Structure formats: structure tokens, C-alpha cells
Amino acid sequence: MYAMMQAAIWFWFPAIALVVGAxxxxxxxxxxxxxxxxxxxxIGFILVLLSPVTVPESPSSAxxxxxxxxxxxxxxxxxxxxxxxxxxxxxxxxxxxxxxxxGSVCTFFGLVWLEGMHWWTWTPMLNGEVNxxxxxxxxxxxxxxxxxxxxxxxxxRYLGHSREKESNxxxxxxxxxxxxxxxxxxxxxxxxxxxxxxxxxxxxxSDIFGxxxxxxxxxxxxxxxxxxxxxxxxxxxxxxxxxxxxxxQAASIISEHIGGEQE
Amino acid sequence: MSELVKTWKxxxxxxxxxxxxLMIIAALLGDDISNLAFKxxxxxxxxxxxxxxxxxxxxMFFYADSRQRPLAPLFGMLLxxxxxxxxxxxxxxxxxxxxEDNGSTRAQALSNIVRILVSLIALIMAVxxxxxxxxxxxxxxxxxxxxxEE
Numbered sequence: 446m447y448a449m450m451q452a453a454i455w456f457w458f459p460a461i462a463l464v465v466g467a468x469x470x471x472x473x474x475x476x477x478x479x480x481x482x483x484x485x486x487x488i489g490f491i492l493v494l495l496s497p498v499t500v501p502e503s504p505s506s507a508x509x510x511x512x513x514x515x516x517x518x519x520x521x522x523x524x525x526x527x528x529x530x531x532x533x534x535x536x537x538x539x540x541x542x543x544x545x546x547x548g549s550v551c552t553f554f555g556l557v558w559l560e561g562m563h564w565w566t567w568t569p570m571l572n573g574e575v576n577x578x579x580x581x582x583x584x585x586x587x588x589x590x591x592x593x594x595x596x597x598x599x600x601x602r603y604l605g606h607s608r609e610k611e612s613n614x615x616x617x618x619x620x621x622x623x624x625x626x627x628x629x630x631x632x633x634x635x636x637x638x639x640x641x642x643x644x645x646x647x648x649x650x651s652d653i654f655g656x657x658x659x660x661x662x663x664x665x666x667x668x669x670x671x672x673x674x675x676x677x678x679x680x681x682x683x684x685x686x687x688x689x690x691x692x693x694q695a696a697s698i699i700s701e702h703i704g705g706e707q708e
Numbered sequence: 709m710s711e712l713v714k715t716w717k718x719x720x721x722x723x724x725x726x727x728x729x730l731m732i733i734a735a736l737l738g739d740d741i742s743n744l745a746f747k748x749x750x751x752x753x754x755x756x757x758x759x760x761x762x763x764x765x766x767x768m769f770f771y772a773d774s775r776q777r778p779l780a781p782l783f784g785m786l787l788x789x790x791x792x793x794x795x796x797x798x799x800x801x802x803x804x805x806x807x808e809d810n811g812s813t814r815a816q817a818l819s820n821i822v823r824i825l826v827s828l829i830a831l832i833m834a835v836x837x838x839x840x841x842x843x844x845x846x847x848x849x850x851x852x853x854x855x856x857e858e
Contacts, residue, residue, distance in 0.1 A: 457818075460825075504815070508822045512829075519833055526840035533847025578826045585830035588727050593838035596723035601842065603715045607852070611845035618841050619726060626730050630737055643734050647741050650731055651748040652827055659756025663788070667764040670784035671771065677780070 452503035456496045460508075462489030497571065507571055511578040514569035518558035525552030559583075563629060568636040575636050584642065584649035587626045594619035750806045752827075754799060755820040758792035765789045796820075 466486030473479050492499070494516075496509035528548025532540040561567040563583060569576040598615035601608040629642040687695070765785040772782055799806050800813040810816040 505818055505822050508826060511826065515829075522833070523836055523840075526836065526844060530840060530843040530847055533844065534849065534851050535847055578822065581823055581826045582830045585827050586834050588730065589831055589834035590837050591726040591730065592723045593834055594841060595726045596719055597838050597842045599719050599722035601845075603718055608846075610849065611842065614845040615838075615841055618837070623726055623730065627733055630730075630734055639737075640739065643737055643739050644741050644744070646730070646734055647739070647745045648748045649827075650727070651745040652752045652823065655749040655752025656756040656824065656827060659753040659758075660760040662753075663757045663760035663764055663792070666761065666788045667768075667785065670768075670781050670788065674778065674781040674784065 448500075448502060451500050452505060455492065455499040456503055456505050456509065459489040459492030459496070462486065463493055464489075507576050508578050510571050511569055511576050511582060514562070514576065514579070515559075515582065518555045518562075521551045521555030521558065525549070525555055560625070563637060563642075564634050566635055568634070570636065575641075580637070580641070580645040581649065581652070584626070584629075584646045585653065587622050587629070588646070588649055588653065591619055591622040591626065594622060744808070747806050747808055750799070751808070751816070751820050752824070754792070754796040754806075755817075755824050758789065758796050759821070759824055761785065761789040761792050 462485050466482045466484075466489055470479050470482035470486060473482060493509045494513045496503070496506035497513070500506050525548045528540060528544045529552060531538060532542065532545035532548060558567065562569065562579065569579045594615050598612045598619060601612040601615060605611070626646070629637075629639065630646065631639055633639050634642075765782075765788075768782050768785045772778060796817065797813060800816050807813075807816050808819070810819050
């Protein structure tokens, strides 16, 4: 009971604070509430990051450990992509060519860092074992990136106009993530064997498929609830057709405003 | 069939074919984890449903705002969320049916929630890389002339 309370105080409440705080900060119109929500979200985030230290015995704290492990490469990737995107040909707020170089370096090192977590010794390890949530994150990221990049490539080709070069770039990105996944399935890393990766690849695929079906079902229920409610409402009152007298009055008003005889 | 429908079919295929190819390769390499994969699918489905229904229940408040705050749809979505939670707990308490490496229903339910959050982070990062890649590719090209000068 004590361990459960500790996990609730040091992991679950901060996690809830992080999600609710971030959601409120994004959706609220009041500046005061926004500031308060941001503060709550930041405190929640820090406490979740610290959970492997504050509640090491809780299995959920492995998520905090993963978050701490991937925050570096993810921040580098996001910053790099942002700098690269806004130092290109944009009409407003264009960044300098120096920012472009920094962006390229950030993106490169972000990707190398993430790859090093699979292919080198930088794997997030917890109590001498690979963090179980890293084995959820990495295959899921690769699987979705492969599909989305390929979809983006074909969208650019079929929906865009003269976007072949951009489409090819996205195909290269999709091929890269595809190849990395296949290599992970065939070759052992220092901490993750190919067999382990394949098993978690299947689990990630099941996860994505299950999530898709679950979310789809809930949207269906949501639509059903609204449809049932809307169909139970009495029909809206419609106005009667205009009488001859109203039509005549309207015609006279209109005729006063067209033709320009009075001007 | 209109051109637009054909285009969307191609795009949907482009999104789904690479992951399917990866699954075929994984299957050819010969692992049998169908039991574990089924459990994971079941867990993801019920957790995804309950989690998403909860979020849509909160979203229903915004719908109610635009409809003079009716209680019926709010109550309906709350019921759908509670139904999801009860079904989730009931299915998880059926022994080996959906229990993975966790010893109890509560541990499995909490593990499912954490996993869904980790999967969401992975999804967000994948979207950042893919959409960011598209924007980088587009803005990296020199401006195109839309009209030739006369």
C-alpha cells in the first residue's frame, strides 16, 4: 500500500499534471490560466523525469527514465528540423544561413544519438536491463515513420505540382527508416538482439493496430451519441411562405434601390 | 472512379504498404509470437478505446457549449467511457487472457496506460520527422516562377 502511494505521489499525479497542464495551456484563452498550466506541466514533467530516483521500485518509473533518455535526441531533432525548415525559402521570419548549418548539425546528431541507442552502447538501461519502454518507442517510431514518409512522398507526387524532388527526398527518408528496421530485424546490437527486436516489432505493430481500432471505435461511439441526441431534437421551426402583400412590399423596396433614377 | 479517389487510394496504399512489407519480412524470419501479439492487440484496443472515449467526453463539453449545455450527450459519452473502463477491468481480470508480464489486473492496466503514452510520444516524433521532412524539402528549393514575365 505504501509503495502504491509513493508511485501515485511521485509518478502518477505528476504524469496527470503534465498531461492536463499541457492540454489546458494549449486550449485556454486566459493568460493567467495559461501561465499556471504551463508551470504545473513543467513541474509535472520534472517530477516524471525524476521518478526513477524518487520511486525506483515502481515499474512505471521506467517511463520517466525513457523520457529522460530520449529528450536529448528528440530535442536535437525538433530544433534541427525547425532551423532547417525556417532557414529555407520562407517569406516571413527567415533564419540565417548559420542557423541552417546549426540545424543540419542538430538533425544529424539527433539521428545518430537515436541510432546509437539501438546500434551502440547508448541504449537506455535500467537495473542492468534494456528499458522495456525503449522497446516500445523505437519499433513504433520506425514503423510509423516508414509509413508516413512514404505517404508524404506519394502525396507530394500526386497532389503537388512539380514536386518530384521533394517526393524523392521523402522516399529516401522512408527507405532509410525501412532499411534500419530490416537491419534491426537481422543484425544484433550490443544490447538488443535481432530476435528481441523482431518480437518487439510485432508487439509495436499490434499496439498500433489495436490503438487504431480502439480510437476508431470511440470516435464511432462519439458520433453515435451526437447523432442520437440531434435526431431526438424537435425539428427547427420553419417560416411560412411570404404572403402576396409581403412580396409586393419587398418588390417596392427593391425597385426603390435599383435603377438609379433618384441619383 | 474519379481521379481524386484514385489519388487517395494510392496515398493510403503508400502509407500502409511499407509497414506491411516489414511485417512480411518479420514473418519470413520465422518467429511465432502470435499469442503475445494477440494479447498486446487486445490491451491496446481496450486501452485505446477507454483513453480516447475519456478525451472525447471532455471534448463533449465544447459541443455542449454550442448547444445550450444539454446533459444527454454528456451523459451518453460518460456512459461510453465508464463502459470502456468496466470492460477493460473485466477483461484484464480474466486470468491469462490479456495479462502480459504483469502479475495483477492493476499492474497490467497501469502498464497499458504508460505504454499508450510512450506510443503517443513515438507517434508524435514520427509525425515531426515526416511532416518536418516535407517542409524542409519544400523550403529548401529555390522559389519557383509562377508566371513568366511578358
